[in-house]
Amino acid sequence: MLVVKYIGGLGNQLFQLAFVLELRERGYKVFEDITDYRYYDRHQGFEVDKVFDIQIKHVDVKNLSRLRSDYPSVINKIKSKLLGGVKLKSTHIFQNNFDFSKIENQKDYYLEGYWQNCNTYLIKDNLRSFIKFKSFSLSTKNKNVLECINSSNSVGVHIRRGDYLNKENISHFEQVGVEYYLKAKEIIQSKLKDNVQFFFFSDDIDFVKSNYDWGCNVKYIDWNVGDKSYLDMYLMANCKGLIIPNSTFSWWAGILGKDKKHVVAPKYWWQDREKDNDIYLPNKWNLVDNRLNL
CATH class of the missing domain: 3.40.50.2000 (Glycogen Phosphorylase B;)
Known part of the structure; x- marks a missing residue:
């Protein structure tokens, strides 16, 4: 199982969505984490599923706490205090230009980044067919x-x-x-x-x-x-x-x-x-x- 974090404005969210779609195209089971938007006061919050015909597959709290280094669970807070700060778990990968060889099929990972270079994506020439605007009521x-x-x-x-x-x-x-x-x-x-x-x-x-x-x-x-x-x-x-x-x-x-x-x-x-x-x-x-x- 892979969990992908969303953060930033709509443009960055779409790059993260494209990364999710690419991982699924490669056969991975992927869930999505939008929990940071509870405290995010920049831009317009999480917008992808408002603007585009997309269904978000939300990760559950149990797996989020297990995989994400800085998730504010009681156990993670204790570990952070004992270790003198947040330490990246081996399951937590932060990488902007993603190396797909970093993930193994049988392991669980929490993936964080912007992934704006999709040149190696299988879906790069078909992004428009994967990501479509909803129908809007225009002024x-x-x-x-x-x-x-x-x-x-x-x-x-x-x-x-x-x-x-x-x-x-x-x-x-x-x-x-x-x-x-x-x-x-x-x-x-x-x-x-x-x-x-x-x-x-x-x-x-x-x-x-x-x-x-x-x-x-x-x-x-x-x-x-x-x-x-x-x-x-x-x-x-x-x-x-x-x-x-x-x-x-x-x-x-x-x-x-x-x-x-x-x-x-x-x-x-x-x-x-x-x-x-x-x-x-x-x-x-x-x-x-x-x-x-x-």
């Missing part, structure tokens, strides 16, 4: 935007600011600025040719309006906030083209889109060169080198 605004998206050479443009501007993230993530988006725009326009309509999705629309003057064929979407934020992912996924930053949220919009052939993404996501291969970027995507003074 009038979103219905109108979706109609425009479906009836035009629509390009979603995701510009993430918000928490990306705090000190920790600025020092962690590679930057994508105005120059990156201009290069991405050139690439998209060369693919889609005429009558391109841009749809900007951002948590700072005022900044976008002041810094991205892309002409008259532009619409700004900024009303899907809080527990409705996932609707931005849904709308972006319906666009015929997509320009994304180094964001797992819009990465999934590119993966789950309708036969999307025109996705532009930054080539480098982190400032740490050793992490350059920690994210899977499909070969058919158009990558922009965002380390060349961008």
